[in-house]
Amino acid sequence: MAYLHFARNVLASMFRHPATTEYPLAPRQYQNITRGKVEINIDDCIFCGMCMRTCPADAIRVDRAGKTWEINPFSCVQCGGCVEHCPKKCLKMDTNYTKPSEKKTEMVFHADTPQT
Amino acid sequence: MAETTVIPFGPQHPVLPEPVHIDLEMQDEKVLRAIPSIGYVHRGLEKLVEKRDYQKFVYVAERICGICSFGHGWGYCRAVEGAMHIDVPPRAKYLRTIWHELSRIHSHLLWLGLMADAMGFENLFMSSWRMREKILDIFEETTGGRIIFSVCKIGGVRRDMEKGTLNSIVDRLTDMEAELRVITDEFLKEPTVIRRMSGVGVLSREDAIELCCVGPVARASGVVGDMRLIDTEGAYQDLSFEPCVATEGDCLARCKVRIAELFQSIGLIRQAVEKVPDGEIAALVRGNPKEEFFTRIEQPRGEAIYYVKGNGTKFLDRMRVRTPTNANIPALVRALQGCDYADVPMLVVTIDPCISCTER
Numbered sequence: 001m002a003y004l005h006f007a008r009n010v011l012a013s014m015f016r017h018p019a020t021t022e023y024p025l026a027p028r029q030y031q032n033i034t035r036g037k038v039e040i041n042i043d044d045c046i047f048c049g050m051c052m053r054t055c056p057a058d059a060i061r062v063d064r065a066g067k068t069w070e071i072n073p074f075s076c077v078q079c080g081g082c083v084e085h086c087p088k089k090c091l092k093m094d095t096n097y098t099k100p101s102e103k104k105t106e107m108v109f110h111a112d113t114p115q116t
Numbered sequence: 117m118a119e120t121t122v123i124p125f126g127p128q129h130p131v132l133p134e135p136v137h138i139d140l141e142m143q144d145e146k147v148l149r150a151i152p153s154i155g156y157v158h159r160g161l162e163k164l165v166e167k168r169d170y171q172k173f174v175y176v177a178e179r180i181c182g183i184c185s186f187g188h189g190w191g192y193c194r195a196v197e198g199a200m201h202i203d204v205p206p207r208a209k210y211l212r213t214i215w216h217e218l219s220r221i222h223s224h225l226l227w228l229g230l231m232a233d234a235m236g237f238e239n240l241f242m243s244s245w246r247m248r249e250k251i252l253d254i255f256e257e258t259t260g261g262r263i264i265f266s267v268c269k270i271g272g273v274r275r276d277m278e279k280g281t282l283n284s285i286v287d288r289l290t291d292m293e294a295e296l297r298v299i300t301d302e303f304l305k306e307p308t309v310i311r312r313m314s315g316v317g318v319l320s321r322e323d324a325i326e327l328c329c330v331g332p333v334a335r336a337s338g339v340v341g342d343m344r345l346i347d348t349e350g351a352y353q354d355l356s357f358e359p360c361v362a363t364e365g366d367c368l369a370r371c372k373v374r375i376a377e378l379f380q381s382i383g384l385i386r387q388a389v390e391k392v393p394d395g396e397i398a399a400l401v402r403g404n405p406k407e408e409f410f411t412r413i414e415q416p417r418g419e420a421i422y423y424v425k426g427n428g429t430k431f432l433d434r435m436r437v438r439t440p441t442n443a444n445i446p447a448l449v450r451a452l453q454g455c456d457y458a459d460v461p462m463l464v465v466t467i468d469p470c471i472s473c474t475e476r
Contacts, residue, residue: 006298006302055172056173056174081266
């Protein structure tokens with residue numbers, strides 16, 4: 001019977017629920033601290049540029065004069081450094097990842113308009 | 117006598133998770149000589165250090181490899197901390213040790229799956245990776261990332277773990293142990309698996325020393341070498357453990373060593389959680405590195421070496437990494453000599469090759 005040592009595990013697997021999630025039918029469960037993508041509350045931003053200087057991937061651009069905050073979500077490495085260093089805590093890490101896109105477009109936020 | 121033919125193995129091959137090319141000089145079914153070549157995934161990360169702030173480079177360093185990413189981040193941080201004479205708080209050392217040992221479990225489970233896949237044992241492959249998912253879930257809960265953690269920084273760590281979280285990790289690992297034993301017993305007791313691996317690719321102790329092997333490959337040949345024994349930057353000096361060593365030097369011995377290390381890592385995490393002290397998780401970092409420093413760390417695949425040289429600015433002059441796979445490729449070449457062609461995939465997998473690490 002030594003040859004059938006794994007048979008119990010094989011049989012149990014046949015009657016067990018799948019170990020994988022039936023994505024996309026069942027939504028993926030994220031943890032509270034999952035680093036998905038960076039989001040900004042532009043109304044609280046003071047355009048100090050701390051996030052831009054912290055970003056290891058140079059994915060963030062801040063224009064203090066023009067009051068714009070840009071991020072290239074496809075360059076972002078989701079380290080969370082910008083969120084950690086933001087003095088106004090207007091940046092946060094969303095648990096959902098950036099959706100796929102045909103073009104690697106930048107997201108531009110202006111102090112007056114939420115998103116363009 | 118039959119003619120000598122050259123069979124190219126890789127860079128694309130079903131058993132290879134990463135691209136390495138080996139020219140096999142064959143006579144009938146026997147390998148006479150193996151000539152490896154790499155260079156398919158070179159990214160020039162060591163050059164990039166001249167253009168990236170040394171604090172930001174932690175995120176680049178941990179992307180040297182996806183499997184031992186925490187170890188690479190930690191190794192780089194240790195080198196910079198040494199060059200800047202930064203004392204890392206004891207709690208940070210313990211947290212780093214816990215994450216590093218979890219990485220070792222995740223890496224060895226991945227390897228067990230790849231090994232089962234190389235043998236054609238699909239169920240065992242999937243079962244090993246199912247267990248690995250549980251470790252990845254722990255990483256996601258504690259660091260926010262499943263593969264790239266971004267928790268190490270110069271001077272300490274970026275995230276703390278509460279007592280409840282630490283205890284829950286130990287509880288889950290304890291629950292995993294029984295399930296893990298079913299999988300590992302299959303590698304160690306199943307006659308077909310033993311017959312497939314036993315006596316294949318024997319590397320003697322003398323060869324392992326001569327070729328400067330590291331990690332489980334060296335330990336499977338009877339070389340008692342584990343950087344954790346002399347590690348002062350982690351919490352290993354406070355934890356009791358013996359290096360896992362085998363003497364046979366074949367594929368089965370390398371498998372045995374990695375399986376023993378799985379359970380050893382669970383034991384180390386248990387000890388570390390009991391002893392983890394309270395206090396700060398990061399030291400204040402001021403100034404830029406001016407000196408050079410060299411450090412060694414025991415990665416899941418073996419000893420990795422990190423060297424940094426500062427110049428007083430925020431950009432380093434030099435960063436060098438010597439990865440375990442780089443040290444183990446000569447051993448693979450030696451083990452391949454005289455083996456059967458059918459054993460080549462098994463032998464390549466048993467050194468746990470990480471070509472991304474090696475090429476950086």
